[in-house]
Amino acid sequence: MQLPRPIGREAASRKYDILSALMAFALSRDKHIQRQILRIMALITTRYNWQRDELTMGQGEIARLWSVDERTVKREMARLRAQGWLVLKRQGARGRVSVYGMNLNQMLEDTRSAWPLIGDDFVSRLQPAETPKHAVSNVVSLRTVHVADGDGSLWSAAQACLHAEDAAIYGAWFQALADAGVDANALTLAAPTKFHAAYVASNLKERLLSAVRRIDPTVRDVRIVA
Structure with a gap:
């Protein structure tokens, strides 16, 4: 599936679709998956630039948002990269934080099993996004x-x-x-x-x-x- 970048007239509905898929998938899984998805949703809703596909946020800021320490942030960000949901676009250097992109298509694909839990209208709305x-x-x-x-x-x-x-x-x-x-x-x-x-x-x-x-x-x- 190739999802158009959520910009333009239909941006709001696409954003809600992605967040809805993540939410429904989390609710159908155990507490560990739920916590991981809640964390990625927190990054998306608070700091993610949809138009530029950029998440620019230091580990200290993420730790504060998630109410965890920075070691936990490092582990979780590594898991999200390995999962294919986060993409490192620019490595951080002295005085500059790392820049990440969000693989929204991979998120939707990995949460596909939960689409019917939202409703048939949701499934039919997302299906045309396929090639x-x-x-x-x-x-x-x-x-x-x-x-x-x-x-x-x-x-x-x-x-x-x-x-x-x-x-x-x-x-x-x-x-x-x-x-x-x-x-x-x-x-x-x-x-x-x-x-x-x-x-x-x-x-x-x-x-x-x-x-x-x-x-x-x-x-x-x-x-x-x-």
């Missing part, structure tokens, strides 16, 4: 679409998810990708040609990563090579 099928299925595959037998691997499980989501796109682009292993929290997939690799990386990587992360949330990236 339109006609934009990525302009190449008709003449090959038989085949889903790999479940061999217990991460990629075979992700293939089943991708096929269930859209068999046409799976057959045209994902079926030909071969598992090249997982290393340093990244799954590497081999494409048959450089063009194939470039197209998937440019147009379908978020959909691909989303499916992989539903199987193994520790994976933070998918590399496409030829």
Whole structure:
């Protein structure tokens, strides 16, 4: 899913959608997840610049906002970065605090299971934010679409998810990708040609990563090579 940056005429509704998804997801989880999401929501609502996608706030300020010590702030910020929700845009230096961005698309994807708890109208409102099928299925595959037998691997499980989501796109682009292993929290997939690799990386990587992360949330990236 690619969510438009929350600016312009629909900015307010998009912001509420993101915060609503976080809230509903937190309420459906245990107290540890609830506390973590409450903390990220506090950063979003008090200091996040939506238009510039920037959170500029020192560890001391965050500790005061969260009512914790700075060691807790360091641990929690590291968890949020590892989770893919926070992105370090500029490392802090002497006299200057770090600048973070918010991966709003990842937040929505990770909270997708809680959308129905808000209501069908919420789900239908967010679904159009996904990549339109006609934009990525302009190449008709003449090959038989085949889903790999479940061999217990991460990629075979992700293939089943991708096929269930859209068999046409799976057959045209994902079926030909071969598992090249997982290393340093990244799954590497081999494409048959450089063009194939470039197209998937440019147009379908978020959909691909989303499916992989539903199987193994520790994976933070998918590399496409030829």
